[in-house]
Amino acid sequence: MSLEALLPSAIDGLMLGFVYGLAAMGLTLIFGVMKVINLSHGPVIALGMFAVFLLFSSFGINPYVGVLAAAAIGLLFGTVIYFVAVDRVINAPELTTLLATFSVNLMIIGVGTVLFTTSPRSVDIDLGALRGSGVTILGTHAVAVVIAVLAAAALYGFLFRTRVGKQVRAVANNRAAAELMGIDSRRMLALAFGIGTALAMTSGALLSTLFAFTILSGGTYELKSFVIVVLGGLGNPTGALVGGLVIGLLEGVLTVFIPVAWVPVFEYLIFLVMLQLRPAGLLGSRA
Amino acid sequence: MRGIRLAGAALAVAGLVAAACGGTTPTPASSASGSSAPATQTKTFTIGFTQSQTGNQNVTSKRQTEGIQLWVEDVTKAGGIKLKDGTVLMPQVKFYDDESKTDRVQALYTRLINDDKVDFLLSPYSSGLVKAAAVITEQNGRLMVTAGGADDVTMEQGFKGVYQVYAPGSKYLIGAIDLMLKLDPTIKKVAIVNEKDSFSASVVAAANPYAKSKGLDVVVAEGYDTGTTDFNPFINKIQAAGPDAIIGGGHFEDGTTFAKQLFDKRVNARFVALLVAPAEPTFKDIGDAAQFIVGPSQWEPAAKYSAETAKAANVPYRRSRTPAAPTRRSCRRRSTRSTSCCSTAA
Incomplete structure (x- = not known):
């Protein structure tokens, strides 16, 4: 295969990697703060897609305004999920919280299938493209990268520059000690779950501007998120972003040399190798 | 226009009922109702599908469903199907949503056969679902006409009661290659990219060697x-x-x-032929990206069927007392000037 495809493929992969990274940041934040493996992550990503789609198709709201709305809905919805499904089992073994979030997964998929069916939907938006030297950068992809970077920066600003963010980190580091310092850990855990869900819905909202989707589409990105989280470091949002870029780049570059169908095999191979050789991930866990 | 496009499904039903009226169906019409005029008995029969x-x-x-409903509407308006003994058969349909899932198809065909006790069965749409339904109809000893599946593999499973209306999938892109070389003999390199389902795989499994046999270089x-x-x-x-x-x-x-993505990336190919999608009227919703994409069709309203055209195409010509059905044709070209519709199976 000609190397002419290498540059455009690498650029496409990297751009998609930012969105992957954003999705994985939501998953890893929740795990890092409360040690909960959130199996409702995929359906929540799909809900982000449908939030934009419904606002756009029903009310004519610009998809990028819809992305903001999806983030706000995600924050609220995540908090509700926390209090309904996670809060009462937060101190139980990890398998219990895993099952709790899996039940949320099933409920969202069930209700979503009834409401939206499994028919593919798409948000029809065209922002033009930049072209040159065999490379085409679609406007929608470029905007998705910018929003993903802004969302990641906002998360860091929140976690490291605000008082509430520092409280969330304190709860993540040592919940008992944080409570002794007067921090309401329950509130912080709910907030962290809400932010994680908001990030997932934001990534879903961005993906809806790039590709067609169904209510089941989140599953693919949930699996990718797990690979990215392990690659970047469990509980480490920076690692998730880096992991997203690495997976995106790999997806883009590998497809030049091997059939596309083999790419997931390599992704899961990386997943296994990382778990065996460097379980803390590239950047270490919980930075 | 839509009526002609849906002729495939309608013809499937017509063929099925014609076969039934000829006494070849293993299950006779079971539900009788309606008024009975002097020397005339009216019966209803139900066609089930998902x-x-x-x-x-x-x-x-x-x-596909619209085509079947169109046929039912036409036959009902015409007063039903009149048999030689004076009996009039009035059609009705019974169908469910299979959600494009094979497990749903199998559950629903079981229901159509055992609970609804429909008289005749048509297939769901798409080869994967057809194969799933065929397993159930075979198990129950029922006949099914495949109205929307063209995968060659379906007919290689050893099913005894499955009849296919469409041309086999292996023929789908052969005409596209012929058309391409006729329009532009300088074309030398071709990329073949297909969905990895059994229908599309069977199409390219035939198209790939055919392209090579025509001297084309398959580069992807x-x-x-x-x-x-x-x-x-x-x-x-x-x-x-x-x-x-x-x-x-x-x-x-x-x-x-x-x-759409080929268009967005401004891929500089002189000829593009895709399965199924170009024949669907809503394909035009992608705007300019839909222009000049070729697709195969089973029935083409623009094609003429006459003694002369049959001779030219080297096919038998039979005069029909009924209006001629749209004739099968390998390909059509979509452009702003030609947006005629046709029927495709998968």
């Missing part, structure tokens, strides 16, 4: 998973390989997305 009202096949499957030959929405990896490969033509695709959703 429709993909949701899921990946929903767009094209809906067209790859499959993509059902449900794929990001074709950029394929498109980057295609652009790098610099093919003169691209053929392949799969079904409506992926074909439409692929065509």
